[in-house]
Amino acid sequence: MKYLDEYRDCETAKKIAAKIAESATQPWTIMEICGGQTHAIMRYGIQDLLPDGIELLHGPGCPVCVTPLGKIDAAIALARRPDVILCSFGDMLRVPGSATDLLTVRAQGADVRIVYSPLDALTVAAENPDRQIVFFAIGFETTAPPNAMAIFQAARQNLTNYSALVSQVLVPPAIEAILSHDEARVQAFLAAGHVCTITGSAEYLPIAARYHVPIAVTGFEPLDILDGILECVRQLEAGEATVRNCYARSARDDGNPTARSILETVFEPAAQTWRGIGEIPQSGLVLRAEYAQFDAEQRFGLNGGTVPEPAECIAGEVLQGRCKPTACTAFGTRCTPDSPLGAPMVSDEGACAAYYRFRRVAL
Amino acid sequence: MNLSCPIEHHHGDTILQAHGGGGRLMAELIQSVFAEAFVGLGLQADADSAALDIAGPVAFTTDSFVVKPIFFPGGDIGRLAVFGTVNDLAMRGATPQAISLGLILEEGLPMAKLRRIIESIATAAREADVQIVTGDTKVVERGKCDGIYINTSGIGPLNHGSDIHPRSVRPGDALILSGDLGRHATAVMASREGIAFETNIESDLCSLAAPIAAVLASDVEVHCLRDLTRGGLASAANEIANSANCSLSLNAQAIPVTDAVRGASELLGLDPLYLANEGRFLAIVAPESADSAICELRNAGCEACLIGTVNESPRGIVTLTSELGATRVLDLLRGEQLPRIC
Numbered sequence: 001m002k003y004l005d006e007y008r009d010c011e012t013a014k015k016i017a018a019k020i021a022e023s024a025t026q027p028w029t030i031m032e033i034c035g036g037q038t039h040a041i042m043r044y045g046i047q048d049l050l051p052d053g054i055e056l057l058h059g060p061g062c063p064v065c066v067t068p069l070g071k072i073d074a075a076i077a078l079a080r081r082p083d084v085i086l087c088s089f090g091d092m093l094r095v096p097g098s099a100t101d102l103l104t105v106r107a108q109g110a111d112v113r114i115v116y117s118p119l120d121a122l123t124v125a126a127e128n129p130d131r132q133i134v135f136f137a138i139g140f141e142t143t144a145p146p147n148a149m150a151i152f153q154a155a156r157q158n159l160t161n162y163s164a165l166v167s168q169v170l171v172p173p174a175i176e177a178i179l180s181h182d183e184a185r186v187q188a189f190l191a192a193g194h195v196c197t198i199t200g201s202a203e204y205l206p207i208a209a210r211y212h213v214p215i216a217v218t219g220f221e222p223l224d225i226l227d228g229i230l231e232c233v234r235q236l237e238a239g240e241a242t243v244r245n246c247y248a249r250s251a252r253d254d255g256n257p258t259a260r261s262i263l264e265t266v267f268e269p270a271a272q273t274w275r276g277i278g279e280i281p282q283s284g285l286v287l288r289a290e291y292a293q294f295d296a297e298q299r300f301g302l303n304g305g306t307v308p309e310p311a312e313c314i315a316g317e318v319l320q321g322r323c324k325p326t327a328c329t330a331f332g333t334r335c336t337p338d339s340p341l342g343a344p345m346v347s348d349e350g351a352c353a354a355y356y357r358f359r360r361v362a363l
Numbered sequence: 364m365n366l367s368c369p370i371e372h373h374h375g376d377t378i379l380q381a382h383g384g385g386g387r388l389m390a391e392l393i394q395s396v397f398a399e400a401f402v403g404l405g406l407q408a409d410a411d412s413a414a415l416d417i418a419g420p421v422a423f424t425t426d427s428f429v430v431k432p433i434f435f436p437g438g439d440i441g442r443l444a445v446f447g448t449v450n451d452l453a454m455r456g457a458t459p460q461a462i463s464l465g466l467i468l469e470e471g472l473p474m475a476k477l478r479r480i481i482e483s484i485a486t487a488a489r490e491a492d493v494q495i496v497t498g499d500t501k502v503v504e505r506g507k508c509d510g511i512y513i514n515t516s517g518i519g520p521l522n523h524g525s526d527i528h529p530r531s532v533r534p535g536d537a538l539i540l541s542g543d544l545g546r547h548a549t550a551v552m553a554s555r556e557g558i559a560f561e562t563n564i565e566s567d568l569c570s571l572a573a574p575i576a577a578v579l580a581s582d583v584e585v586h587c588l589r590d591l592t593r594g595g596l597a598s599a600a601n602e603i604a605n606s607a608n609c610s611l612s613l614n615a616q617a618i619p620v621t622d623a624v625r626g627a628s629e630l631l632g633l634d635p636l637y638l639a640n641e642g643r644f645l646a647i648v649a650p651e652s653a654d655s656a657i658c659e660l661r662n663a664g665c666e667a668c669l670i671g672t673v674n675e676s677p678r679g680i681v682t683l684t685s686e687l688g689a690t691r692v693l694d695l696l697r698g699e700q701l702p703r704i705c
Contacts, residue, residue: 001622004629013687045689091632094697116631222687337697358691361677 007221008044016226017049023233027053029185030232031178031321033171034192035062035349036220042354044222054229057185057321058351060174061192063139064091065319065343065350066274069307071138071167072097078134078165078300079110085128087121088136089143090114095346098307118150118164125154125162134296137164141195144168144285145259148266151287151294163296166286169272171195172203173283178320179211186321188232190218190225193247198263200255204243212241219247266291273306275343276315313342318351325352332360378472383502396478397498400485405461405494413496415461417520422457424448425516433480433510436550437565440513441480443641445487446570447592448517453575454588454644456523459491464498465514470505480511491570493517523579529606531586536673537653538611539646541574541665542567544596545624545638553627564623569642574663583656584649591643594696597636599645600681601695612682613671613693636683637696647673 006012032038038058041047047056060066076097079086086102093102093112106112111131115121118135125133137147147164154162171192178184191204196217204215214235218228227246235241245251263285272284287295297303309315312330317323325331325344335341337353344350348357381388398408407413426447433440445462452459464484468477488495525531546567553562571590578585587607589599596618600611620628620635628635646667648656653669660667683693 001625004625008686010687042691044685044687045691046687048689049687357694361680361692363677363682363690363692 004221007219007223009223013049013222013226016223016230020054020226020230020233021051023230023237024051024053025237027055028187028233028236029055029057030188030190030229031057031059031186032190032218032225032228033059033061033175034195034220035065035347035351036194037190037192037218037225038062038351038354039349040220040222040225042358046222046225049226050229054233056229058318058354059178059189059321060274060277060319061140061171062344062347062349062351063143063169064095064347065315066169066276067092067095067138067167067343068273068275069098069309070273071165072101073099073307074297074302075134075136075165076100076102076105077302078296079105079112081132081300084132084134085111085113085124086134086136087113087115087118087124089116089138091347092136092138095343096340118147119153122150122153122157122159122162125159126157129161131161132299133162135162135164136167138167140169140171140192141198141263144263144267145198145256148262151266151291152262154294155291163294163299164287165296167272168267168285169274170269170283170285172207173280174274175204175207176211177277177280177283179207179213181320181322183322186213188214188236189216190228190232191215191243193217193219193224193251196245196247196251196255198255198259200253201243201245201251202253208241208243214241215243217243217245217247217251219250274319276309276313276319278316310341315342315344315352318344325355328352332356376474378468378470378474378477378502380470380502380504383468383500389500392500396481400478400481401488401495404485404488405496406498407496408498413461413463415496415518417460417518420521421518422452422455422521423516423518424451424455425514426451428513428515429509430551431509432551432554433476435554435566436563437546438568438641439480439483440511441484442487443568444513444515445484445491445493446568446641448515449491449493450571450590450641450644452517452519453572454527454590455521456525456527456575456579456585456588457519457521458576459493459517459572460519461494461496462488462515462517464495466498466500467508467512467514468500468502469508469510470502472510477511487570491572493572525585527585527588529587529603532603532607532609532647532673533586533649534609534673534675535650536586536647537650537656537669538613538671538673539648539653539656539660539667540596540618540670541571541644541646541660541667542642543619543621543624543666544591544640544643545620545628545635547641548595548638549624549627552631562623562627564621564627567640567642571642571644574660574665575644577663578646578656578659581655581659583652583659585646585652585656586649587647589645591640591645593639595635595637595639596645597634597681597693598696600693603645603647604681605679607673608678610674610677610680610682611671612674612684612690614684616686617668617670619666619668636693
């Protein structure tokens with residue numbers, strides 16, 4: 001199948017892996033940012049193809065994982081209101097808040113609907129003028145443009161029954177937070193190709209320069225990931241630290257200007273709490289003042305305050321690449337996908353869940 | 364003076380509460396819809412239960428069908444209700460002989476839809492060579508069900524001598540898949556509201572009785588059969604690995620999935636190994652029978668292929684060797700597959 005098979009070819013993968021092994025003269029530690037990449041690495045067993053010295057660390061790019069507990073509790077509280085229809089992307093429904101999750105409150109009678117696009121939530125709003133439709137607008141730079149477009153359209157259509165519970169996060173400030181930490185181990189990054197498809201790769205240039213760290217814009221298929229790793233190793237071995245686009249079939253240096261424009265029209269950067277990590281300055285998006293009327297927290301008088309995480313959970317360490325999931329004392333025993341202590345065990349894209357699903361038995 | 368009732372008389376084209384009430388309308392429904400469609404299928408409508416003549420051990424099974432939408436590309440809820448139960452009997456090595464038909468109808472269901480489903484049930488029963496010997500109809504208030512729910516139970520003689528069950532699975536056995544995966548789930552999903560993608564994928568829904576009968580009539584040593592419905596191949600393999608206390612190892616490259624299903628799965632973030640099928644099964648056979656099993660199944664119209672083997676360990680675990688040659692755990696699905704967001 002075109003665009004799939006050529007990026008999953010076993011022989012080509014082995015050739016790139018051999019080049020990585022030839023190039024690497026010493027151990028290197030590389031972090032893939034995106035949960036989709038973590039999932040592909042585990043699913044295809046990419047670590048097994050790499051030489052022993054190349055260690056992959058799994059980054060914080062799982063949108064479901066980093067959505068703070070307070071926001072999930074707010075979504076649950078909104079869903080329970082009889083006047084509200086809560087629309088959400090599907091994989092948010094299973095994520096536990098501090099007491100329950102959206103799937104459970106739906107079973108108890110709340111009107112919670114899975115949508116594939118925020119624009120579908122707008123249609124729900126138009127069809128249900130006597131109900132309040134709240135869209136759970138979460139995600140990285142990838143979901144921000146469509147989430148912004150839905151709000152932009154709601155404003156144009158004068159929809160008074162549509163609002164968004166916003167928990168948008170941005171990648172570059174998270175990379176900086178990881179690199180600023182005293183115990184930072186990451187020597188190079190695979191940047192998330194789909195984020196760069198929207199925002200472009202230019203905003204990573206200052207990070208590469210300031211922290212002297214190679215950044216390869218990388219796709220999600222096995223060969224994309226191996227290409228990104230090879231580029232990182234090449235730069236590390238050569239002492240270079242620049243941004244290289246290894247996902248040119250999708251990402252351009254200037255990204256998608258139309259998508260960026262709608263994002264910037266509706267949202268502006270602000271401090272954001274990341275579940276398991278804490279607050280990172282300028283790492284989130286909030287609605288600009290002229291769109292504040294579409295902010296669900298304002299409309300319903302909520303504040304997604306901070307809710308403490310279980311003490312045993314080391315999600316923050318895992319999400320910042322300072323620990324592997326298997327280093328956690330609760331991994332696979334007190335913390336499993338059926339009964340997760342922390343967010344990375346919840347979503348398939350979370351590092352802990354990926355380790356549990358694919359690697360819990362030595363094969 | 365006009366003495367006719369001013370309220371429009373509708374009982375002919377819509378299901379009413381009275382169609383399940385035991386009175387005249389119900390008798391009319393049974394006579395004009397069911398008895399007419401089921402001619403020659405052994406319906407014993409005039410007794411409270413059906414009398415069957417089956418000697419020796421039998422297999423007996425039941426299943427309920429609530430699919431939405433009730434008509435989907437490649438089938439409908441009626442055809443599904445017949446083949447679902449027929450296939451469950453076949454998976455034990457039984458010859459499907461008779462099924463029951465329990466209908467729960469929603470008040471307001473158009474009679475034309477019911478007729479279409481009943482005709483589809485009759486056609487499916489004839490295709491699978493199974494009788495519909497007894498049935499029941501209930502009508503619930505509008506809003507209490509989604510048009511129509513169906514329950515079928517089935518019974519059939521176990522003519523086959525060996526115990527077709529996970530406990531018969533042995534290390535070294537061959538895993539044979541009867542065809543490509545994921546078409547039923549994809550066809551149903553594509554025809555649901557709210558998903559804006561168009562495909563021409565049709566459900567793989569079919570009776571598996573004939574191919575199973577062909578394999579059982581041959582010299583193939585069959586150890587276990589499992590149809591790959593809810594949860595797909597991955598879930599069935601995990602259930603068997605768990606019951607048989609051994610390991611099933613699958614080869615991803617050997618598992619056929621059409622480009623249309625792959626495309627839809629990539630788009631929605633789903634894994635075809637977990638998607639439901641309604642006309643696919645896994646046959647676990649003795650290693651020396653693998654080639655003849657594939658041959659028999661191909662002669663019976665299945666695109667059968669070898670997808671893996673049974674190993675002693677890791678016990679209770681299914682492993683999958685990826686396209687790149689690395690091996691990982693293939694886990695049981697937690698809940699429903701939910702589309703990922705990016």
